[in-house]
Amino acid sequence: MARFRKEGKKEVPEINTGSMSDIIFMFLFFFMVITTMRESDSQVKFTPPKASEYQKLEKKSSVATIYMGEPKKQGIPAIDEVVSIQLNDKFARTRSEDMKVDIKGFIEEERAACAEKDKDPNAITYSLKIDSDVKMRYVNILKQELRQNNALKINYSTKKDKKEGK
Amino acid sequence: MARKVPSINTGAMADISFLLLTFFLLTSSITNEQGIPRLLPKPSTEQQKQEEDIRQRNIMTILVNRNNDVLVTAKGEQYVIEKKKIATELKDKAKEFLANPKNDPNLPEKFVKQIDNLGAYEVSRGVISLTNDNNTTFETYILVQNELQKAVNELRDEAALNYFGQKMDKLDPEEKKAIQEAIPINISEASSAN
Numbered sequence: 001m002a003r004f005r006k007e008g009k010k011e012v013p014e015i016n017t018g019s020m021s022d023i024i025f026m027f028l029f030f031f032m033v034i035t036t037m038r039e040s041d042s043q044v045k046f047t048p049p050k051a052s053e054y055q056k057l058e059k060k061s062s063v064a065t066i067y068m069g070e071p072k073k074q075g076i077p078a079i080d081e082v083v084s085i086q087l088n089d090k091f092a093r094t095r096s097e098d099m100k101v102d103i104k105g106f107i108e109e110e111r112a113a114c115a116e117k118d119k120d121p122n123a124i125t126y127s128l129k130i131d132s133d134v135k136m137r138y139v140n141i142l143k144q145e146l147r148q149n150n151a152l153k154i155n156y157s158t159k160k161d162k163k164e165g166k
Numbered sequence: 167m168a169r170k171v172p173s174i175n176t177g178a179m180a181d182i183s184f185l186l187l188t189f190f191l192l193t194s195s196i197t198n199e200q201g202i203p204r205l206l207p208k209p210s211t212e213q214q215k216q217e218e219d220i221r222q223r224n225i226m227t228i229l230v231n232r233n234n235d236v237l238v239t240a241k242g243e244q245y246v247i248e249k250k251k252i253a254t255e256l257k258d259k260a261k262e263f264l265a266n267p268k269n270d271p272n273l274p275e276k277f278v279k280q281i282d283n284l285g286a287y288e289v290s291r292g293v294i295s296l297t298n299d300n301n302t303t304f305e306t307y308i309l310v311q312n313e314l315q316k317a318v319n320e321l322r323d324e325a326a327l328n329y330f331g332q333k334m335d336k337l338d339p340e341e342k343k344a345i346q347e348a349i350p351i352n353i354s355e356a357s358s359a360n
Contacts, residue, residue: 021179028187035190048201049308053315057199127199132305136230136298139307143355147206156308157201 042129043076043091044069044084049132051158062124063155064088064110068142069131083138096141103145122153129157202311207354224274224291226263228256230310232301241272252309260317264292264349283344284329293352314353322349 046069057063067086071078077094078084085092085099087106092099111121126146130139146154226240236247236256240263247255266273274292281287294314298307319334322345326334330341337345 017180018176021176021183024180024183024187028183028190031187031190049305051202051308051312053202053312053319054200055203057201127201130304132303134304135300136302136304136307137300139304143206147209150209152206152208154206155201155203156311158308
């Protein structure tokens with residue numbers, strides 16, 4: 001009997017894991033607060049140009065993102081085989097009439113989604129994520145289309161210039 | 167003696183919250199949504215007519231060409247700024263143009279406007295017209311936009327220091343609005359030169 005008692009005393013005391021979940025929950029809330037859901041992955045190469053005078057984009061809920069750059073995969077429609085326009089998860093077709101229809105459709109969709117949430121459709125900011133190597137002729141096509149469709153609030157996405165960042 | 171309540175095993179709770187944590191880590195991205203905000207002109211023909219009305223002295227034309235050099239036309243003179251020098255030279259040209267500190271007759275006119283919190287303020291009529299060649303890269307275009315924005319921001323900071331004794335980012339929203347009204351961003355982005 002004595003032998004048994006001795007072994008019982010040697011046992012390592014159990015570690016209380018109750019507070020572990022609290023710590024992890026704290027992590028969880030931290031990440032939930034500082035992040036937002038990713039709506040669509042970019043299928044085009046996108047390296048933003050550098051700028052020092054950037055401003056943070058406000059009201060993230062009413063932002064529509066348009067990517068523009070070299071396609072990452074084959075089979076993605078690209079203007080002159082160089083530049084694709086990505087509207088959410090779709091790609092604009094390349095013939096200029098089709099492209100106009102696609103961009104217009106995209107803007108109308110965004111506006112409708114905004115109106116459903118009782119927000120002003122004119123307050124949508126169009127975040128243009130354009131690769132720094134894209135030639136302006138393609139950017140101009142996009143700008144022209146946005147302007148024609150009365151989507152005037154735009155934001156050129158940039159990254160922080162390390163040399164002269166604030 | 168009171169009955170002992172059996173303790174609930176909470177070990178599995180940590181597992182569940184770990185799962186949730188990894189789920190959020192994977193589906194979310196830390197947003198670095200930042201950039202240079204701009205307003206496009208309204209889609210109408212009236213705008214074009216108005217642009218023609220603007221007097222020569224009130225326009226500063228900036229043309230970014232295919233070699234990513236910049237041609238500036240202001241004060242009835244033309245300068246070429248090479249790509250390497252954009253970051254150092256363009257801002258001062260734009261500032262001089264927008265502020266017109268010596269009331270040079272070749273630089274933009276000003277008109278007196280009543281602004282809340284500021285009183286009468288001489289607002290410049292200057293417009294910077296930004297045009298580009300088809301083969302300009304977006305990078306250079308943004309570099310130019312950035313320099314113009316920097317010129318406006320510095321002018322605003324100076325005005326804010328003058329009137330309120332503080333820089334723009336420390337002002338109240340109303341004071342900020344007043345300064346923004348006094349020094350507007352008049353950048354017209356015409357589509358392309360050819």
